Amino acid sequence: MSDHPFAASDAILVAAAPETVFAFLDDPANHAAITPGLTDVRDVAPLENGGKRLSYTYRMAGMGVDGEIVQTVHDPPERHAFELRGRLTGTIDLRLAPAEGGTELTYAATYDLPENALTRLGAPVVRRFNERQLRAALENVAARFGGE
Numbered sequence: 001m002s003d004h005p006f007a008a009s010d011a012i013l014v015a016a017a018p019e020t021v022f023a024f025l026d027d028p029a030n031h032a033a034i035t036p037g038l039t040d041v042r043d044v045a046p047l048e049n050g051g052k053r054l055s056y057t058y059r060m061a062g063m064g065v066d067g068e069i070v071q072t073v074h075d076p077p078e079r080h081a082f083e084l085r086g087r088l089t090g091t092i093d094l095r096l097a098p099a100e101g102g103t104e105l106t107y108a109a110t111y112d113l114p115e116n117a118l119t120r121l122g123a124p125v126v127r128r129f130n131e132r133q134l135r136a137a138l139e140n141v142a143a144r145f146g147g148e
Contacts, residue, residue, distance in 0.1 A: 006090075006109075006110065006111050006112070006113065006123075006126065006127055006130060007108070007109070007110045008108070008109050008127075008130055008131045008134050009106065009107065009108040009109070009134075010106070010107055010131075010134055010135050010138055011104055011105060011106040011107070011138070012104075012105055012138040012139065012141070012142050013099055013101055013102055013103070013104055013105075013142065014102050014103045014104075014105050014141055014142050014145050015101055015102040015142070015145045015146050016102050016103060016145040017077075017098075017102065017103065018077040018078065018096040018097070018098055018103045019076070019077040020103075020145070021077070021096055021102075021103045021105060021141070021145070022076050022077035022078075022080070022096055023077075024141070024144065025080055025094055025141070026074075026076075026080070028041045028044050028052060028054050029041060032056075033140070034137050034140035034141055034144070035133070035137045035140075036133050036136050036137065037058050037059045037060055037133060038056060038057075038058055039057050039058070039059050039064070040056060040057040041054055041055075041056050042054065042055050042056070043055040047070070047071060047074075049071065049072075049073070049074050050074035050076075051070075051071025051072070051073070051074035051080070051082075052071050053068065053069070053070045053071065054068070054069055055067070055068050055069075056068070056069060058088065060126075060129070061120070061121055061126075061129070063116075065086070065087050065088050066086060066087070067084055067085060067086025067087060067088050067089075068084075068085045068086050069082045069083070069084055069085070069092075070082065070083045070085060071083075072091075073093075077096055078095065078096055078097070079093070079094065079095050079096065080092075080093075080094040081093045081094070084111065088111060088112075088113060089111065089112045090109060090110045090111030090112055091109065091110050091111075092107070092108075092109050093106075093107075093108040093109070094106070094107055095108075102145070105138060105141060105142075107134055107137065107138055109130070109134060111130070113126060
């Protein structure tokens with residue numbers, strides 16, 4: 001089994017400046033608001049790089065998965081990158097680029113799921129689920145700024 005059997009990436013246009021979108025994404029509470037399945041964000045602590053470390057609970061296919069997110073890159077207004085630790089491991093990379101009408105936000109994720117999730121659901125089901133979740137998160141960010 002590879003280290004990261006799942007990878008997904010998508011992008012959307014957000015009708016706001018990169019600085020505005022970056023600041024929105026810099027608040028962990030907003031991630032809980034835009035990310036389907038993210039039910040609890042707690043124990044937020046600042047890091048020296050300007051980012052944050054926090055604990056979370058993510059509900060997937062009826063299971064609650066607890067873990068920790070550590071921000072590895074905090075580069076305003078261009079990039080947020082995070083490392084997932086715990087039962088769900090992987091990376092999340094959010095890149096922001098100026099675009100006509102606002103900001104192009106690209107969300108790329110790689111992750112390795114707990115064995116029991118894979119065996120219960122099957123890899124194709126999990127992959128589709130995660131691609132939909134990623135798209136929904138992007139659309140939720142765009143909606144916050146009057147986008148699509």
